[in-house]
Amino acid sequence: MPGVVRAAMNPAELFDLELGLLLEAIYRRYHYDFRDYAVSSLRRRVRQAMDRFHCSSVAALQHRLLHEPATFAQAMQYFTVQVSEMFRDPGYFRTLREQVLPVLQTYPSCKVWVAGCSTGEEVWSLAILLHEEGLLERTILYATDINPDALASAENGAFALDRMAQFSASYLAAGGRASLSDYYTTAYNGALFDRRLKRNVVFADHSLATDAVFSEVHLVSCRNVLIYFRRALQDRAIGLFHDALVHRGFLGLGSKESLQFGAHADRFEVCSREHRLYRKVA
Incomplete structure (x- = not known):
């Protein structure tokens, strides 16, 4: 009026x-x-x-x-939330090692997408995991984020030395086959990870809110990202992951995230409810 x-x-x-x-x-x-x-x-x-x-x-x-x-x-x-650590939730990485990577080993080559990679802790963790299971040389790792500064840090692979004790403990809890220190050198109070681990890693800008699928992949790991989205954007992101995954491909989410009640819940089956690991339904 x-x-x-x-x-x-x-x-x-x-x-x-x-x-x-x-x-x-x-x-x-x-x-x-x-x-x-x-x-x-x-x-x-x-x-x-x-x-x-x-x-x-x-x-x-x-x-x-x-x-x-x-x-x-x-x-x-x-x-953009830049909170991460190497081998975060070690049980998740152990489950990948025991349940997912044996399946990926049956493929002649693999592609893995780390969506919302932040400053790269998970990317480097997965590279080490793939290396220890003999898969790194035939795997392309896509590490994506919308924050260019975070992507630059991720690609650099340098982390504060005072974080290494926690990273090492998580690595061992995740079933690590060596010592985490075997994979990095120290200088100026920092740890720089072996450059060979990122030879097959592609760091790229990608938005789950606006961009489309860019490749077919065997595993998507998007952890502790969806908790910052509303339901509509969560559903969009899961839809992208579903479209990107190969037949019977795997999806890993964060410990507080779930596909339950989402628009795509019936398009995945649960591999590990505890560790939020899913597989695309045939």
Whole structure:
């Protein structure tokens, strides 16, 4: 009705309104689509970005990101979660070693897709696993993420030395056949992993929100990524994985993720419910 003015929004409502406008603006300006990411997580991370860039409101942050591409590049770390570790959830990697890799060994060559690879801990973990099972030389590993800085770190394969003790313990718990230290050299308080492990790794930009399938693969490992998506985007991502997988291919998810109740639940069978490992239905 003309002339009727709605009561003022409370701060939380106004924040969410500005957040929605920010995500739409980022999509239209830079073609990164965060609009179907989980709102609770985005609220927290956008507030962190506001503090980092000294912005008193989401609108002020939006102005800076739209007009300063270099600032947006720095802010990407707040929109994409870069939390990972080598052999995270060792039982998952042990299950891959015992149940999945013996099947992959029956193929003359293999392709593995690590979707949302972050700073590369899982990629290097899988490379070591494939090496120990005699598969690395005939496997192409696709490591994808939307954050260019994260991809650069992943490709570099250098990690803080003080993380190695935890990584080593997880490696052994995952059924490691040697010592993790056999795969890296140390210098300047860091650990640099053997360059030979990444000879068949392709690091590439790919968005689960906007991009299509790029290759046929035998295993997709996308762990602790879907928890930051809303249901519609989760379903889109799982649909991509299904389309990418070969007949009877494998899908691995994070410990808090599941296909249950999703749009593609009936297109996969459970290999290990505990370790969130699935197989494409024939």
